[in-house]
Amino acid sequence: MSLTGGVLNVVPVLWHSGDEPPVTISRDPAREAARRELSKRMYHENDPGLLQRALNAFWDWVERLFNAASTATPGGALGLVVIVLAVLAVLGALWWRLGTPRHTTTTSATLFDDRPRSAAEHRAAAEAHAAQGHWSQAAQERMRAIVRSLEERALLDVRPGRTADEAASEAGRTLPDHADRLRAAARDFDDVTYGGRAAGEGTYRRLATLDEDLEHTRPEFAGSVPAMAPDAGQGAAG
Template structure:
């Protein structure tokens, strides 16, 4: 049976005006023709953009996740909010306790990276930086003053390329009472110079005090090879 605008067998019947017989279009070609018609830009001018569709999918996923968490958490949505607040408070406490994370020193590099200067010149440069509250530069120059002073006193052999940690280890042999201070100063120097940290006044004063104490300390000289005999 054929009705106007209805189906006729496996095709689509299109009524025509007048006495012309209806035209029957097979189902598949009819669907393809409809798809071609609907794909025309005029039908999609108000469609959401790709970004908007992606954002809609994301918020749908967040909503589903929140609903799932609310269903599994005692107290429902209120419980989820309380849990999130507790996590944020814990993260804030850790941040306050540990401070801003800093990059660890990637490698050790030589203490001196420019023309040779005396210990007095390094100290003067350090004090000039400290007067301007440039604590990182002041700490670096004061560490260089410590190492240069040890070289001038023949407690360290002058050697290009020596790192701060190497200088601290070698100097501690003749200045054992300052071993801890020397290693702390070397670590502060590496953190500031190669680790991206910023020094403060306290760190600078600590290494300046170490410099003055080392100047007043008599070294422990290693016994000569024939001393035991």
């Protein structure tokens, strides 16, 4: 052991038996000998594994991140928790309102498939879906029933490839009192079919009510002249 420049240096000494002088080892070889000794397996049998070390490092990082965020957030850790909960609540509300997002390549497509069916068949399919609580499928079939019924009554021409928006626009000109409801029904159909939104019972009931109302509605054709009421003064004079 020696004191040089105010720094205490330890020089390993190997003692021999008898009267032989001790053997000294310089610092670097001593450090290497210690490193080799400590690298033996017997000293590391209880060390954590690679996965455990990675998890420990991850949680240490999360703790440091949380501590840094809590110091920058009004209210400290409690304020940070409130903000996180508020964000999660907003995300949950959006997920519930909009449903599972789906990738779509078109915003509007045709109403019917290749197999033509009557309005009565579409209504029966809609009621069957509604009875099982499958409101999205029920709403789709009810919109198809509405358009097919208008075609059967010659209020719409039978045209393959027609979209719900086109059908609502054309029918609205013949049935102006129901034009707004027809456009809303077309939006509901597109939202369910191509927008990935789930319909509820209320959506289906609105479509069913519209279908029933249209069945009892007389069309107004362009150029039709309403009946004129007799002139009261002329009738009295006569």
